[in-house]
Amino acid sequence: MHRWIYAGLLLVAGLAMTAGAQRASIGGVAGYVGGQPAYHTGQVGDQTLMTTAGEHIDVVFDGGRRAYYGFRTLRDGRHAVLADGVYNLTNRGAVRVSGGGHIVWDAFGVVERVVRDPSAHPGTDKG
Secondary structure (H helix, E strand, O other), X not given: OHHHHHHHHHHHHHHHHHHHHHHHOEOOOOOEEOOEEOOOOOOOOOEEEEEOOOXXXXXXXXXXXXXXXXXXXXXXXXXXXXXXXXXXXXXXOEEEEOOOOEXXXXXXXXXXXXXXXXXXXXXXXXX
8 A cells, every 4th residue: 555655656756857847948949838938049039148147048039929038058958948037137238037938028128119019020120
């Protein structure tokens, strides 16, 4: 009887650890993977920012959703979405992250312009 209880507990713990690892590990192409934004680089609007704390933030633009997402690189090379909060940048700006890495505000108004104006694209004079 105790063996089944221990086996059940180990199974639940293993599933929880796997789910956590999958949530933190983001890879692939633009869009969502398992409910999380996917990490990519080299597309229009993608850039790297530096925080005043010395952390690099990879910013990804999702054109389909017209939204920006922030990622940080883990020690093992995987990418995880940024935690909710405000990140001060070395360029005297700041970004606010809320809800799964979604960048909802920046000090220079780029996020607002791109969301509000359909003709604005990242990397243009409007965004």
